[in-house]
Structures are given as structure tokens and as C-alpha cells.
Amino acid sequence: MRLHGDVSDDEEEGAVMDPALLSSSSPPAGAAAAAASRLVVGYALTKKKVKSFLQPKLLLLARKKGISFIPIDETRPLSEQGPFDIILHKKTSKEWQRFLEDYHEVHPEVTVLDPPNAIEHLNNRQSMLEEVADLNLSSFYEEVCTPRQLVIMKDPSSIPTAVAMAGLTLPLVAKPLVVDGTSKSHELSLAYDEASLPMLDPPLVLQEFVNHGGILFKVYIIGEAIQVVRRFSLPDVNTYDLLNNVGIYRLPRVSCAAASADHADLDPRIAELPPRPLLEKLGRELRGRLGLRLFNIDMIRELGANDRYYIIDINYFPAEGKINVSSRHISARVGQFNIVQVGVSSPLPKVGLAGG
Ligand SMILES: O=P(O)(O)O[C@@H]1[C@@H](O)[C@H](OP(=O)(O)O)[C@@H](OP(=O)(O)O)[C@@H](O)[C@H]1OP(=O)(O)O
Ligand SMILES: Nc1ncnc2c1ncn2[C@@H]1O[C@H](COP(=O)(O)OP(=O)(O)O)[C@@H](O)[C@H]1O
Ligand SMILES: [Mg+2]
Numbered sequence: 001m002r003l004h005g006d007v008s009d010d011e012e013e014g015a016v017m018d019p020a021l022l023s024s025s026s027p028p029a030g031a032a033a034a035a036a037s038r039l040v041v042g043y044a045l046t047k048k049k050v051k052s053f054l055q056p057k058l059l060l061l062a063r064k065k066g067i068s069f070i071p072i073d074e075t076r077p078l079s080e081q082g083p084f085d086i087i088l089h090k091k092t093s094k095e096w097q098r099f100l101e102d103y104h105e106v107h108p109e110v111t112v113l114d115p116p117n118a119i120e121h122l123n124n125r126q127s128m129l130e131e132v133a134d135l136n137l138s139s140f141y142e143e144v145c146t147p148r149q150l151v152i153m154k155d156p157s158s159i160p161t162a163v164a165m166a167g168l169t170l171p172l173v174a175k176p177l178v179v180d181g182t183s184k185s186h187e188l189s190l191a192y193d194e195a196s197l198p199m200l201d202p203p204l205v206l207q208e209f210v211n212h213g214g215i216l217f218k219v220y221i222i223g224e225a226i227q228v229v230r231r232f233s234l235p236d237v238n239t240y241d242l243l244n245n246v247g248i249y250r251l252p253r254v255s256c257a258a259a260s261a262d263h264a265d266l267d268p269r270i271a272e273l274p275p276r277p278l279l280e281k282l283g284r285e286l287r288g289r290l291g292l293r294l295f296n297i298d299m300i301r302e303l304g305a306n307d308r309y310y311i312i313d314i315n316y317f318p319a320e321g322k323i324n325v326s327s328r329h330i331s332a333r334v335g336q337f338n339i340v341q342v343g344v345s346s347p348l349p350k351v352g353l354a355g356g
């Protein structure tokens with residue numbers, strides 16, 4: 001298996017490249033690969049993320065472009081590793097955040113993709129949507145907002161009164177307030193009636209359910225690149241459902257359980273993708289306001305209100321797996337490769353630990 005120099009196309013198709021071989025875990029190859037590279041990307045990702053993101057196709061494509069991915073050893077000082085041009089990570093611990101901030105003070109020239117204090121905004125389902133409220137989309141006919149929601153920190157018995165005071169209408173989606181990558185943080189439920197609300201388990205955010213025709217748009221933002229895919233979502237809740245259902249219903253992890261709806265035969269008023277200029281403006285606005293270059297937004301269009309969209313979720317550095325199946329490899333590779341390019345070129349307003 002060659003580590004240097006170009007690979008032929010057939011190798012690219014069939015290559016089984018072990019990312020570790022491009023890593024510092026085998027210093028001669030890793031160091032040599034890094035030394036021969038135009039761009040060195042240090043990464044700190046979970047094993048699951050390495051498996052889903054650092055696929056052979058990306059590693060080969062990147063290497064052909066003179067880019068190497070080197071795993072970061074979190075047990076050793078960052079300054080003893082590298083040197084890096086970009087640090088790509090999806091870690092949320094306070095220890096890692098300090099580790100990275102100390103390193104970046106000494107090495108401001110290294111692009112951090114993305115700054116931990118910007119990512120932190122997305123680890124809470126209230127703060128993740130705060131910037132949406134201030135979006136400047138006045139030049140667009142369409143409206144983009146967030147569902148009305150309420151944060152409940154404790155005391156489940158207080159929920160019915162709090163919901164009544166806030167004037168929220170049922171059904172409500174209950175979501176864990178903290179998003180920390182655990183499956184628990186994706187355990188959502190649907191509350192149909194007020195009497196059931198005290199059965200919920202704070203801290204949580206209660207969000208009004210918005211009927212949207214059972215179709216969700218996932219908008220992937222990788223620097224200035226934008227990809228939108230259509231996914232099946234939760235079905236609408238009609239008056240009959242409301243009158244004949246009581247209790248709290250646990251929802252499946254829709255994002256992973258639901259299938260692509262890109263090629264489904266659907267009512268165009270439900271399936272039509274949001275206008276591209278609106279998505280591009282959204283991407284620019286949210287990149288600047290969130291200080292992030294790698295994220296996606298879950299967006300729904302209100303049933304019967306063709307120009308009203310709701311952003312219900314924002315995720316940092318999600319997998320590319322759901323991007324258009326038919327051109328998944330190309331778009332995923334482009335997406336993944338864009339991720340690397342983003343670290344080099346896309347300017348961002350300074351946001352605390354800006355990546356430059
Ligand atoms: O929250 P969602 O909409 O299910 O998006 C997930 C989510 O971002 C998830 O990250 P985490 O919250 O589990 O840390 C991503 O997992 P990985 O980071 O392991 O890839 C999923 O990729 C996201 O799914 P999607 O791409 O559908 O937004
Ligand atoms: N307010 C809402 N109205 C309608 N459907 C919703 C709402 N919030 C979430 N959903 C549905 O539940 C799914 C998961 O919710 P989401 O907030 O994206 O959580 P997660 O971070 O676990 O993906 C969404 O993809 C959508 O299908
Ligand atoms: Mg989601």
C-alpha cells in the first residue's frame with residue numbers, strides 16, 4: 001500500500017486505507033506523510049466519528065491534494081505534536097476546550113475548526129436557536145423562525161402552569177435541554193395533554209409541534225458550500241389525534257430512523273425545497289452569528305403556509321451520510337474535502353477562539 005505520491009483511479013476505488021497509517025501512531029509514515037504534506041490537519045474525534053468521517057476516499061482524495069490527517073494524542077501537550085495547519089474536532093469536554101484554548105494562544109495561526117466556545121452554543125437546545133430570532137431576512141418573502149418554546153429546568157409539577165402562562169399550544173415536543181452526543185440527548189417525546197406534562201423529566205425544552213407535512217429539510221453548511229436534503233419526518237398531528245390521545249409518547253430518533261425523501265413521490269407544496277437564495281442567506285447569516293463553519297440545520301415548512309419555515313435543530317459537524325444517496329460519494333467527498341478547505345480559506349468574524 002503506497003502512502004506517498006499519486007494513486008491510480010482503480011486504487012482510489014478499491015483502496016482500503018487505514019487512517020492510522022496516515023497518523024502519528026506510526027511516526028515514520030505519519031511524520032513523513034505530514035512532512036510531505038502541503039496542509040496538516042490534526043483531528044480529535046470519537047472512534048465513531050473517525051469511522052464515519054475519515055473514510056478511505058477522503059484520505060486518498062486529501063492526500064492527492066497534499067493534505068494529511070494526523071490524530072491528536074489528548075494525553076500529550078498539543079505543542080509537542082504537529083505542527084498543524086488546522087485542528088478539526090468534535091469534542092465537548094471542558095478539559096479539551098481548555099487544552100485547545102491554551103494551545104491556540106501560543107499558535108493563533110492554526111485554524112480551529114470550529115472554536116469550542118462557538119460549538120458550545122449548540123450543546124443547549126435553547127441557546128442553539130437564539131441567533132435564529134435575530135436573522136436579517138427582510139429582503140426575503142419567506143419567513144424563518146423557531147417554534148415557540150419554553151425551558152423547564154426542574155420541578156415537573158410546575159410544567160402545566162408554566163405552559164399555560166406561556167400560552168403554548170399542545171401538542172408539545174419535549175427535548176432534553178443538553179445536547180452532548182449521548183443517545184439520551186436525542187430522546188424526544190410528544191405530549192398531547194396538559195395532565196401528562198408532570199410526567200416529563202427536566203431539564204428540557206418544550207417546543208410547540210408544527211405540522212409540516214411529514215417532510216424535513218436538512219441543510220448542511222460546510223464553509224460556503226450548502227447541501228440540502230429532504231428527509232421523512234414525524235407525521236402531522238390533527239385535531240382528531242389531539243382529542244383521542246393522552247399521555248407522553250416517546251419519539252424514535254427520527255433523524256437516523258427516517259429515510260431519505262429525496263426521491264419520494266410527494267405533494268410538491270410539501271416536498272419543494274426551500275429557495276436556494278434563502279438557504280445561501282441563511283448559511284451566511286448563521287455562519288457569522290454562530291461563528292461556525294461546519295453545521296447543519298433541521299428546517300420544516302409549516303403545512304399550508306408555503307413561505308413560513310421553522311428551524312428546529314442545529315447540529316455541529318454532523319455526518320455526511322444523509323447527503324443525497326445518488327451522489328453521496330461525490331457530495332460526501334466534496335463535503336468532507338470542503339471541510340478541510342474551509343479550515344484554510346473561509347474567513348470568519350473573530351468569535352472568541354476564532355480559527356482565523
Ligand atoms: O441531531 P440530529 O438531527 O440527529 O443530527 C445528528 C447529530 O448531529 C449527531 O451528532 P451527536 O448529536 O450525536 O453528537 C451526528 O452524529 P455524528 O456526529 O456521530 O455524525 C449525526 O450525524 C447527525 O445526524 P444528521 O446528519 O441527520 O443531522
Ligand atoms: N417543533 C417541532 N415540530 C414538528 N416536528 C418536530 C419539532 N421538533 C422536532 N421535530 C421532529 O423531531 C425530529 C428530531 O427533533 P430534533 O430537534 O431535530 O432533535 P435531534 O437533535 O435529536 O435530531 C426532527 O427531525 C423532526 O422530525
Ligand atoms: Mg435533528
Ligand SMILES: [Mg+2]
Nearest residue numbers: 179313314315
Ligand atoms: Mg440535533
